[in-house]
Amino acid sequence: MAINKLPFFIARRYLFSKKSHNIINIISGISVVGVTVGTMALVIVLSVFNGFESLIVSLFNSFNPALSISAKEGKTFHFDEFPADSIKNIPGVFVMTQVVEENALLKYRNKQYIATIKGVSPEFEAMSGLDTMLIDGKFQLKSENQPHMILGAGVAYYLHASLADPVNPVTVFVPRREGNIGTSIDKAFNSRNIFPTAIFSIQQDFDIKYAVVPIDFARELLEYDDEVTAVELGLGADADQNKIQQEIQHILGENYAVKNRFEQQVLLYKIMKSEKWAIFFILTFILIIATFNVIGSLTMLILDKKKDISILHSMGASKQLIKRIFLIEGMMISIGGAITGLILGGLISWLQQQFGFISLGNGTGTFVVDAYPVQIILTDFVLVFITVVSIGLIAAWYPVNQLSKKHIDHKL
Numbered sequence: 001m002a003i004n005k006l007p008f009f010i011a012r013r014y015l016f017s018k019k020s021h022n023i024i025n026i027i028s029g030i031s032v033v034g035v036t037v038g039t040m041a042l043v044i045v046l047s048v049f050n051g052f053e054s055l056i057v058s059l060f061n062s063f064n065p066a067l068s069i070s071a072k073e074g075k076t077f078h079f080d081e082f083p084a085d086s087i088k089n090i091p092g093v094f095v096m097t098q099v100v101e102e103n104a105l106l107k108y109r110n111k112q113y114i115a116t117i118k119g120v121s122p123e124f125e126a127m128s129g130l131d132t133m134l135i136d137g138k139f140q141l142k143s144e145n146q147p148h149m150i151l152g153a154g155v156a157y158y159l160h161a162s163l164a165d166p167v168n169p170v171t172v173f174v175p176r177r178e179g180n181i182g183t184s185i186d187k188a189f190n191s192r193n194i195f196p197t198a199i200f201s202i203q204q205d206f207d208i209k210y211a212v213v214p215i216d217f218a219r220e221l222l223e224y225d226d227e228v229t230a231v232e233l234g235l236g237a238d239a240d241q242n243k244i245q246q247e248i249q250h251i252l253g254e255n256y257a258v259k260n261r262f263e264q265q266v267l268l269y270k271i272m273k274s275e276k277w278a279i280f281f282i283l284t285f286i287l288i289i290a291t292f293n294v295i296g297s298l299t300m301l302i303l304d305k306k307k308d309i310s311i312l313h314s315m316g317a318s319k320q321l322i323k324r325i326f327l328i329e330g331m332m333i334s335i336g337g338a339i340t341g342l343i344l345g346g347l348i349s350w351l352q353q354q355f356g357f358i359s360l361g362n363g364t365g366t367f368v369v370d371a372y373p374v375q376i377i378l379t380d381f382v383l384v385f386i387t388v389v390s391i392g393l394i395a396a397w398y399p400v401n402q403l404s405k406k407h408i409d410h411k412l
Contacts, residue, residue: 006321007321007324007325007328008328010325011325011326011328011329011332012332027293027296027297027300028297028301028333030293030297031291031293031294031333031337032333032336032337032340033337034290034291034293034337035287035290035291035333035334035336035338035392036337036338036340036344037290037341038283038286038290038291038337038341038388039287039338039340039341039342039384039385040341040342040345040348041283041286042280042283042284042341042345042384042387042388043341043342043345043346043380043381043384045279045283046279046280046377046380046384047345047349047353047375047377047380048373048374049272049279050375050380051353051372051373051374053276054373055369055373056203056272057261059133059203060203060206060261060265060268061129061261062129062130062132062133062202063128063129063133063202063206063210064261064264064265065097065127065128065232065233065234065261066233066234066235066239066241066260066261067232067233067235067241067259067260068230068231068232068258068259068264069231069233069248069252069257069258069259070229070230070231070256070257070259071255071256071257072254072255072256073255075229076100076224076227076228076229077228077256078225078226078227078228079098079226079227079228079231080226082228082231083251083252084096086251087231087233087248087251090244090247090248092235092236092239092240092241092244093234093236093244094234095234096123096233097120097121097124097127097232097233098120098215098228099119099120099124099215099228099230099232100119100215100218100219100222100224100227100228100229101116101118101229101230102117102174102218102229103115103116103117103174104117104172104211105172105174106155106159106171106172106173106211107159107170107171107172107173108159108160108161108168108169109160111158111160111161112159113155113158113159115155115208115209115210115211116210117172117210117211117213117218118210118211118212118213118218119212119214119215119216119219120141120212120213120215121215122141122142122214123234124141124212124232125139125141127232127233127234128234130150130202130212133200133201134150134198134199135199136163136199137163137196137197138198139197140197141212141213141214142214143197146195147213147216147217148194148195148196148197148214149170149194149196149197149211149212149213150197150198150200150213151170151196151198151199151200151211152199152200152201152202152206152207152210153199153201154204154207154208154209155207155209156196156199158208161196161199163198163199169193169195170194170195170211171191171192171194172191172192172193172194172221173189173190173191174189174190174191174221174222175188175189175190176188176189176190176223177223190221190222190223191221192217192221194213194217200212215228233248241260242260245260284391287388288391291334291391291392291395292395294330294334294395294396295396295398295399297330297333298326298330298399298400299399301326301329302326302399309322323400323401326396326399326400327396327397327400329396330392330395330396330397330399331389331392331393331396333392333396334388334389334392334393334395334396335389335392337388337392338384338388338389339385341384341388342381342384342385346376346381349374349376350374350376352372352374353374353375353376356370356371356372357371358371359371359372
């Protein structure tokens with residue numbers, strides 16, 4: 001046991017004792033600081049990316065349903081033929097919304113814009129969080145049997161639409177099913193007037209695309225009876241989404257596609273993940289450069305301790321024991337820097353999460369959140385620690401291997 005502790009004891013003495021050349025102390029200090037800063041940067045950046053990812057997902061979840069059901073072939077399917085009752089009776093399913101989506105031309109005064117009208121049944125308000133994303137107006141799709149429209153912020157911007165205009169409605173145009181484009185516009189298009197009551201802002205992809213209307217209004221405009229383009233489901237907080245998704249797919253068969261939130265926005269999620277890992281690898285590369293200080297520090301220490309190496313060898317110390325001393329010292333630099341970096345990075349991330357010291361913008365309220373969002377995930381700390389220690393081990397191995405060749409082998 002004493003022999004096993006000897007390399008660690010000597011390595012610790014070498015690390016903290018004053019060297020004969022002060023430059024070695026400086027290089028050792030720089031090595032620890034370099035690893036600390038690199039580790040801290042990895043933790044902070046990953047936590048910020050987690051925060052932005054969580055924020056974006058929460059914004060998308062306020063519009064996207066937990067599960068979306070659509071036909072694999074064709075644009076629409078008949079809701080009367082859909083096994084709605086069987087799906088509603090599945091434990092965990094608490095709301096079902098009928099949806100009709102179609103591109104349409106919106107006209108307000110002299111402004112025109114092509115958007116997607118999303119006709120929804122009354123359950124939509126209970127299922128979505130869209131009412132929490134309003135920046136103007138009141139969530140109201142019907143009043144006194146009159147349909148109303150809720151505009152995305154981008155759509156409202158391009159139309160210059162005003163909620164305070166009781167005279168000029170938004171006119172919605174869609175092609176007739178049997179329309180003849182070569183004839184007059186009245187014969188080629190169906191059109192209906194509707195007044196907007198609210199404007200929502202979620203994310204640019206939604207804001208510039210959608211205008212939400214009652215499903216009856218959309219069906220009348222599109223000449224539908226009971227057709228829907230999708231059925232959206234809201235699940236309970238404790239529901240097993242994967243199990244419910246599989247059960248619904250089993251009930252519906254192969255003619256329907258049942259998608260969870262990830263599958264509905266698969267490209268977005270892949271981009272967010274790839275950006276996070278790209279930044280991780282870039283910072284890891286910077287950390288690798290920083291660990292060159294460890295190589296320099298160990299090389300200088302080996303040169304400074306040539307007499308000690310000779311004495312240890314003369315006293316019977318094996319080549320493996322001498323190599324282990326300097327390898328442990330290199331690992332102590334890396335581990336010390338890693339632990340310090342993890343603590344500082346975690347502390348800074350926690351302070352930002354709690355108090356939001358670093359703000360976004362200039363306080364004008366143009367962002368969804370006022371400060372950089374942060375989410376601390378334990379697995380990131382484990383990953384960063386393993387990465388830093390692995391890089392440190394490789395960095396320490398090189399000068400120690402050279403020690404074996406230059407200072408020990410020729411004496412044997």
